[in-house]
Amino acid sequence: MSTSASFSPKAALLEEYALVARAMSSPARLSILEQLAQGERAVEALAERTGLTVANCSQHLQQLRRSGLVTSRRDGKAVIYRLSDPKTLDLMDLLRIVAERNLAQVERILRGLSGGEEAPEPVSRADLATRLAEGSVTVLDVRPADEYAAGHIPGALNATLADLDKILPMLAPNTEIVAYCRGPYCVYAHQAVAALRTRGLNARRLEGGLPEWRKDGRPVLMASP
Amino acid sequence: MSTSASFSPKAALLEEYALVARAMSSPARLSILEQLAQGERAVEALAERTGLTVANCSQHLQQLRRSGLVTSRRDGKAVIYRLSDPKTLDLMDLLRIVAERNLAQVERILRGLSGGEEAPEPVSRADLATRLAEGSVTVLDVRPADEYAAGHIPGALNATLADLDKILPMLAPNTEIVAYCRGPYCVYAHQAVAALRTRGLNARRLEGGLPEWRKDGRPVLMASP
DNA sequence: TAATCGTTCAAGTGTTTAATTGAATGATAA
DNA sequence: TTATCATTCAATTAAACACTTGAACGATTA
Numbered sequence: 001m002s003t004s005a006s007f008s009p010k011a012a013l014l015e016e017y018a019l020v021a022r023a024m025s026s027p028a029r030l031s032i033l034e035q036l037a038q039g040e041r042a043v044e045a046l047a048e049r050t051g052l053t054v055a056n057c058s059q060h061l062q063q064l065r066r067s068g069l070v071t072s073r074r075d076g077k078a079v080i081y082r083l084s085d086p087k088t089l090d091l092m093d094l095l096r097i098v099a100e101r102n103l104a105q106v107e108r109i110l111r112g113l114s115g116g117e118e119a120p121e122p123v124s125r126a127d128l129a130t131r132l133a134e135g136s137v138t139v140l141d142v143r144p145a146d147e148y149a150a151g152h153i154p155g156a157l158n159a160t161l162a163d164l165d166k167i168l169p170m171l172a173p174n175t176e177i178v179a180y181c182r183g184p185y186c187v188y189a190h191q192a193v194a195a196l197r198t199r200g201l202n203a204r205r206l207e208g209g210l211p212e213w214r215k216d217g218r219p220v221l222m223a224s225p
Numbered sequence: 226m227s228t229s230a231s232f233s234p235k236a237a238l239l240e241e242y243a244l245v246a247r248a249m250s251s252p253a254r255l256s257i258l259e260q261l262a263q264g265e266r267a268v269e270a271l272a273e274r275t276g277l278t279v280a281n282c283s284q285h286l287q288q289l290r291r292s293g294l295v296t297s298r299r300d301g302k303a304v305i306y307r308l309s310d311p312k313t314l315d316l317m318d319l320l321r322i323v324a325e326r327n328l329a330q331v332e333r334i335l336r337g338l339s340g341g342e343e344a345p346e347p348v349s350r351a352d353l354a355t356r357l358a359e360g361s362v363t364v365l366d367v368r369p370a371d372e373y374a375a376g377h378i379p380g381a382l383n384a385t386l387a388d389l390d391k392i393l394p395m396l397a398p399n400t401e402i403v404a405y406c407r408g409p410y411c412v413y414a415h416q417a418v419a420a421l422r423t424r425g426l427n428a429r430r431l432e433g434g435l436p437e438w439r440k441d442g443r444p445v446l447m448a449s450p
Numbered sequence: 451t452a453a454t455c456g457t458t459c460a461a462g463t464g465t466t467t468a469a470t471t472g473a474a475t476g477a478t479a480a
Numbered sequence: 481t482t483a484t485c486a487t488t489c490a491a492t493t494a495a496a497c498a499c500t501t502g503a504a505c506g507a508t509t510a
Binding site: 009010011012013014015016017018019020021022024025026027030031067068069084085087088090091094095096097098099101102103105106109110112113185186187 | 236243244245250292319321322335
């Protein structure tokens with residue numbers, strides 16, 4: 001081009017920034033990042049949870065590593081990956097927010113998740129914390145049982161979407177239910193809220209998910225070892 | 226995996242988020258976004274300032290439009306593009322921050338801009354505002370003259386890197402100089418600070434650039450019409 | 451109405467990417 | 481050591497992308 005130096009530092013910087021954006025420009029890699037937001041994971045676990053083959057997942061992880069978003073360490077035979085920077089969570093969240101604000105398609109999909117009904121405003125984490133202290137709320141963790149076991153909001157019940165009916169008897173009809181899942185990219189909480197509301201229950205979604213709750217420094221109950 | 230959008234709503238959502246990230250995954254498009262952060266622009270102006278051909282620039286703009294990051298309107302013969310959402314600025318800034326924190330290469334390039342010297346901490350916008358009120362600082366706008374004319378921080382001098390020596394006599398040696406340019410993606414301020422410091426002057430960089438200053442609601446002096 | 455100008459489209463070329471398969475690595479356990 | 485297991489590499493195919501060129505469009509002006 002017409003820039004003064006053949007290797008302008010500015011172009012080099014833009015190249016690096018673009019590398020990070022490119023790492024986030026594939027649904028598969030966003031899915032991996034969402035998993036890593038829950039905590040560090042081995043390749044096989046990531047592959048299983050994202051529905052990718054192990055080899056393919058490994059390739060995507062290499063790309064994420066080149067972009068600096070994840071790092072890895074060895075633990076025996078396994079290679080464990082993790083997010084290298086908590087700010088990556090903020091970046092993913094902002095990416096989602098910008099997409100929601102500017103892409104009509106996103107609005108449409110989210111509306112579809114709520115069964116066409118108007119979804120209520122989510123509950124902020126601060127609100128949930130105060131209401132938990134009062135005991136004026138039932139918290140529902142909509143993630144798979146193993147993720148619940150690895151850590152959850154103290155006092156939360158656990159049920160996947162498929163098991164939702166089984167815990168209905170435990171939900172007092174006049175107490176509001178707050179559902180959460182993995183985080184802003186996870187749609188379980190959206191779907192659970194829609195399902196509960198069609199059953200006449202008063203349910204809302206927690207803003208963000210467990211990683212955001214943890215990042216705020218709020219208490220998380222871990223499984224006893 | 227499936228390229229056809231909505232098998233599962235979750236996959237469809239990730240696809241949309243990835244679309245936004247993909248739009249930011251090219252140096253050319255980041256360069257265009259940086260220009261649009263200054264204000265709305267016609268295609269030809271964007272092409273000239275980014276060093277792209279008009280046709281190529283137009284293609285990139287189509288992609289940015291598909292991702293929802295920019296919108297356009299017609300003004301006579303010209304089509305004027307602008308950022309559709311101020312949050313895009315935040316997203317670009319966070320992308321840069323994450324890249325700087327996690328890619329050693331970025332650190333290296335930035336160090337190169339400062340001539341190997343340790344660069345001083347940038348001045349926050351709040352600090353500059355109070356020190357401007359005191360008159361205890363000289364502000365230097367390092368952008369091209371036409372961009373300076375279109376709006377700048379009140380009281381700022383203007384000089385490009387090439388013209389820096391011409392304004393040296395106007396800089397009091399015992400008053401700190403604060404240099405700014407287009408924003409966090411622009412390297413002019415970095416380079417100007419390095420150049421001034423080798424001349425023995427006390428210079429620092431403003432955090433962010435004019436778009437960020439404006440976004441904070443701080444005063445900007447516009448050219449009289 | 452026709453001519454003009456800025457912008458966009460369509461087609462072609464060379465490069466990069468995602469995903470698959472099967473083989474190669476590297477650490478552990480027998 | 482050898483066998484085993486999780487992970488990565490290498491080679492392949494099909495798809496997507498960046499950029500160029502020249503033509504087409506749409507609003508303005510002559």
